[in-house]
Amino acid sequence: MDQVTSAATVELRHLDNLWIQVSGTRCNIECRHCFNNSGPRATAFGLMTLDAVSRAIAAAAARGVREIYFTGGEPLLHPHLLEMIACALAVAPTTVLTNGMLISDPIADILAALASEARYSLEMRVSLDGYTEEMNDAIRGSGVFRLALVGAVRLARRNLLPLITIVRTWDDGDELAMLAAFTRVLRNAGCDRPRIKILPALPLGRELTRVAGLQRDECVTMAMLDGFDRDLLMCSNSRLVTDRGIWVCPLLVEHQDARLGTTLDEAASSYELQHQACVTCWRYGTICGNVSAHIEGPDIAAAPEAR
Amino acid sequence: MTRFALIGGIYSNWRALETALSDVARRQVEATFCLGDLGAFGPYPDRVFPLLEQAGVLCLQGNYDNSLATRLADCQCGYTDPRDNHFARLSYDYTFRNTSPAHKAWLGTLPMSRRLDVNGTRMLLCHGSPRKINEFLWESTSPDGFLRYLLDDADADVLCVTHTGIKWHRDLGGGRHVVNVGALGRPENDGTPRVWYALLTIDGTVHVEFVPVQYDHEALAADMHAERLPGEFIETILSGWWTTCLEVLPQKERARGRF
Numbered sequence: 001m002d003q004v005t006s007a008a009t010v011e012l013r014h015l016d017n018l019w020i021q022v023s024g025t026r027c028n029i030e031c032r033h034c035f036n037n038s039g040p041r042a043t044a045f046g047l048m049t050l051d052a053v054s055r056a057i058a059a060a061a062a063r064g065v066r067e068i069y070f071t072g073g074e075p076l077l078h079p080h081l082l083e084m085i086a087c088a089l090a091v092a093p094t095t096v097l098t099n100g101m102l103i104s105d106p107i108a109d110i111l112a113a114l115a116s117e118a119r120y121s122l123e124m125r126v127s128l129d130g131y132t133e134e135m136n137d138a139i140r141g142s143g144v145f146r147l148a149l150v151g152a153v154r155l156a157r158r159n160l161l162p163l164i165t166i167v168r169t170w171d172d173g174d175e176l177a178m179l180a181a182f183t184r185v186l187r188n189a190g191c192d193r194p195r196i197k198i199l200p201a202l203p204l205g206r207e208l209t210r211v212a213g214l215q216r217d218e219c220v221t222m223a224m225l226d227g228f229d230r231d232l233l234m235c236s237n238s239r240l241v242t243d244r245g246i247w248v249c250p251l252l253v254e255h256q257d258a259r260l261g262t263t264l265d266e267a268a269s270s271y272e273l274q275h276q277a278c279v280t281c282w283r284y285g286t287i288c289g290n291v292s293a294h295i296e297g298p299d300i301a302a303a304p305e306a307r
Numbered sequence: 308m309t310r311f312a313l314i315g316g317i318y319s320n321w322r323a324l325e326t327a328l329s330d331v332a333r334r335q336v337e338a339t340f341c342l343g344d345l346g347a348f349g350p351y352p353d354r355v356f357p358l359l360e361q362a363g364v365l366c367l368q369g370n371y372d373n374s375l376a377t378r379l380a381d382c383q384c385g386y387t388d389p390r391d392n393h394f395a396r397l398s399y400d401y402t403f404r405n406t407s408p409a410h411k412a413w414l415g416t417l418p419m420s421r422r423l424d425v426n427g428t429r430m431l432l433c434h435g436s437p438r439k440i441n442e443f444l445w446e447s448t449s450p451d452g453f454l455r456y457l458l459d460d461a462d463a464d465v466l467c468v469t470h471t472g473i474k475w476h477r478d479l480g481g482g483r484h485v486v487n488v489g490a491l492g493r494p495e496n497d498g499t500p501r502v503w504y505a506l507l508t509i510d511g512t513v514h515v516e517f518v519p520v521q522y523d524h525e526a527l528a529a530d531m532h533a534e535r536l537p538g539e540f541i542e543t544i545l546s547g548w549w550t551t552c553l554e555v556l557p558q559k560e561r562a563r564g565r566f
Binding site: 014016061062063064065066067091092093115119120121122123159160161163175176179193195196197198231290291 | 385387388389438439445447448449450451452453455456457460554555557558559560561562566
């Protein structure tokens with residue numbers, strides 16, 4: 001094996017992002033492209049306890065964590081999610097990745113109160129994969145579009161400005177038209193300042209059966225990291241806590257080799273980028289964050305300094 | 308007692324710079340530092356250079372300066388939203404065309420950070436963060452623990468940055484402070500046309516004062532109009548609300564604005 005063909009290894013530079021798979025793989029819907037096979041009957045990962053989540057947040061805060069993300073499954077299925085959000089917001093900006101369907105008026109009221117009382121930002125990321133019922137529900141399931149849009153509007157009306165997260169299921173050439181269509185539909189529905197994040201489809205989970213012909217044997221090689229800004233890779237700045245241990249990143253949760261231990265100390269070890277999803281992360285950079293926490297650019301440490 | 312004036316992104320706003328430097332001249336500061344991004348958004352980019360030179364301002368390199376000096380294709384703000392990218396391109400292309408080769412070369416000679424020791428208080432000045440020239444340190448996404456980590460990692464007691472365009476100050480206790488000095492170049496998305504710089508005083512303890520700058524923003528708008536800069540940029544100068552480069556704003560900062 002040489003550096004052209006062998007998988008590269010990436011060190012954890014700093015725990016910027018703590019991901020918490022708070023609801024395991026339990027979800028109220030079953031999207032056709034779901035990267036971790038979540039769904040109503042999925043049992044690969046279970047709900048985390050309030051105590052386990054509080055301990056993970058405290059441990060990450062002690063390490064100077066920058067952002068906390070709640071993911072699943074559907075986080076709002078967890079009966080203690082709102083308490084967990086309060087706990088996270090006390091120490092760091094917090095993001096909830098949700099399908100939006102369970103955001104009732106009372107829940108939106110509580111989220112708005114938590115957000116306004118906190119020093120740090122609360123980001124609600126609502127998934128939508130089509131700008132029409134037909135387009136969205138073909139991927140996310142019947143009736144999902146209407147409820148997700150209602151949830152997003154409830155947040156927007158409380159000035160929580162949800163970040164609408166859309167998985168790209170169209171050709172690059174259609175991107176501008178797609179964005180314009182999503183923006184128009186969101187505005188018409190009552191999200192008058194739409195914020196949109198486009199995610200690439202990931203060659204993982206159900207997406208492997210949704211799209212035929214995905215290449216499965218690529219990996220990120222040492223040569224690919226030559227001159228590449230490693231801060232753009234999740235594994236250099238993130239870890240995922242679940243009820244079954246700590247994984248290198250949210251995307252590789254179905255791969256046992258990506259389970260690094262049971263404590264953040266154990267999980268600080270380096271990781272070999274041997275999966276096709278690593279190539280997707282390398283290609284697009286920091287795909288899971290809200291915006292690029294580290295944007296590719298000159299390293300201060302490497303630059304001359306005047307004293 | 309030691310006092311410094313700290314200026315953030317100027318973004319070619321030579322009128323605000325002129326007014327701010329007159330104000331600084333009355334305040335008996337030991338030195339004035341500019342933390343980078345001399346160009347962007349505004350008119351006549353070459354006009355800020357003589358003002359900075361005459362006032363003896365010590366400048367750092369920002370991402371915009373780095374892009375101009377190394378002739379990169381964009382400003383390195385990392386937008387993915389097509390609308391933000393469209394306006395970032397207009398701003399960068401105009402600034403690139405209208406910054407002289409000599410000034411571009413000078414920007415490339417600027418340091419990316421600067422360390423000062425003021426009677427044992429270790430200060431680090433940089434543009435974005437100690438890690439990256441273009442990392443955004445917003446108030447609502449920079450938790451205390453993370454800031455302490457940055458200070459530890461950089462062997463500093465006081466960290467001063469800009470890059471986001473909105474000022475804030477965090478006293479972390481034990482003589483440790485992080486200050487985002489804001490920007491002179493455009494208002495901070497608060498519905499008023501005023502801009503800001505910072506005064507940092509060390510007299511055993513660290514004091515931070517943000518100074519509002521009321522300048523002839525209508526004249527700047529007229530300059531921008533004459534240069535056929537986008538109406539969206541002019542609207543921001545006149546109204547104080549950001550109209551572009553919105554994608555990178557976190558929830559709290561975005562929600563305070565109009566757009």
